[in-house]
Amino acid sequence: MTITINDLPVDILIYIFSMCEEDNLDKDPYLLWNYRDNRIVLNKNVSRVPLQWIPNHEFKTTNKIQEYKIPILPSSISKLCNVSRSFNLAAMELWKPFCETNIKKNKYKNKHPPSFYRSRVYSIIDKYIDLVINKLKNHEKYHRNMSFIESNNAEKYLQMIKLVEEDDKYDKNDKDSMYYVYDLLFYVFDDLNYLHNEGYIRTFSMNCDMMSMIDNRKDSLRDYENYRYKYLQNMKHIKYMNQRKQRLS
DSSP states (O other): OOOOGGGSOHHHHHHHHHTOEESOOTTOTTEEEETTTTEEEEOOOOSSOOGGGSTTOOOOOOOOOTTOOEEOOHHHHHHHHTTOHHHHHHHGGGHHHHHHHHTSSSOOSSOOOHHHHHHHHHHHHHHHHHHHHHHHHHHHHHHHHHHHHHHHHHHHHHHHHHHHHHOTTSOTTOTTOOEEEEEEEEEEEOGGGGGGTOEEEEEEEEEEOHHHHHHHHHHHHHHHHHHHHHHHHHHHHHHHHHHHHHHTO
């Protein structure tokens, strides 16, 4: 009979796993490396969506954290737990040292089962996912509004172009003729919420010659496609984040 690593006693597996080290935090975006203190800290500010959590998205690994070895991280502990029963029993014992080293910064006075420490980490991940989802919802709202604005403007330019072509009162041979385009839309950012894409839709009208209307319509159609794509991506990413959140429960 062939003996594999799965046949090792749990205490030996715990020792082996506890000796594992990592060289960056890419797989755990809710954690940051504090270069001043050379330690892990919690990431409480979401500047972008963690692309490494998006399925089928190509993610480039960041540079290694030099001159300091990082103990095994939650993402790796979770993977070990899913390998086999013996791996799960051993890997569950890694949640406690991770919590006491990187979250609580000291030992717990009372004795708790491994699931308690795992739940502490999962709670942190859950809060981080909520921050990501809120960030995505802000982007989704902005891109949805901009899609509506560009679709409206493209339609308004088209209506005016058709009117000029079909109405005999307009001189189609006069390239310098100006036409008043009504009910165009634009987005005004709230100065206090600029970074959160918060703002308001406003209307305006403007004089355009025929070539300007044609060019502006092309620009609006192009921008509509761009904002529409980003809006759909935001919706898809929100779905992924909610699925990841559900897996924590």
